[in-house]
Amino acid sequence: SDVYKRQGINAEYGGLNRVQPSPRVSVAIHNLLNATKKKVLDWVGSSVIHLGDKNVPNALMFIDKYTQVQRIINPIIITIDQIEHMKKDEGIKRYIKVSFGGRKKLIKDMLIDFFRYAFDGSGADNFFDAGSCIDGRLTSAWNWCQKLPEKPFYPIFKLAGFVGFDGDFQK
Numbered sequence: 001s002d003v004y005k006r007q008g009i010n011a012e013y014g015g016l017n018r019v020q021p022s023p024r025v026s027v028a029i030h031n032l033l034n035a036t037k038k039k040v041l042d043w044v045g046s047s048v049i050h051l052g053d054k055n056v057p058n059a060l061m062f063i064d065k066y067t068q069v070q071r072i073i074n075p076i077i078i079t080i081d082q083i084e085h086m087k088k089d090e091g092i093k094r095y096i097k098v099s100f101g102g103r104k105k106l107i108k109d110m111l112i113d114f115f116r117y118a119f120d121g122s123g124a125d126n127f128f129d130a131g132s133c134i135d136g137r138l139t140s141a142w143n144w145c146q147k148l149p150e151k152p153f154y155p156i157f158k159l160a161g162f163v164g165f166d167g168d169f170q171k
Helices: 002-007 023-040 059-067 069-086 090-100 103-117 136-150 154-159
Strands: none
Touching (some): 059 069, 090 103
């Protein structure tokens, strides 16, 4: 309606989200992106940063997306740390050796899988919305998390006490 348009409210994208351009946040993020691109030399993927659009309507949602990173990474780190302790159990040690070729190969395979598929542009409706844009990589990472139970190393996560990306590990 006209009231929504005057107030900058967009009822089309995920409810009544206030779409705000957030120019200072945008400048800061673009500066960070450009500095990063200079350091890595060979940037892979798009440099699109969704902010103030249908994908990320405002700065608070942008910030919230990046607070999710630790919720994705911590369970992987904890599982890798726990693999070292699993060698104390002869049955688990043998399972890791027979099924994965040993601890080092298991860890390498887990990390290869994560870095290959957690940033591949999967998990969104189209390439522009997720593709390889900056925040789309988080969409892909969450997509990888959702598919973890299908991975051959999922039992290792469970043996490490993993209960989910939103919860604590079981002791």
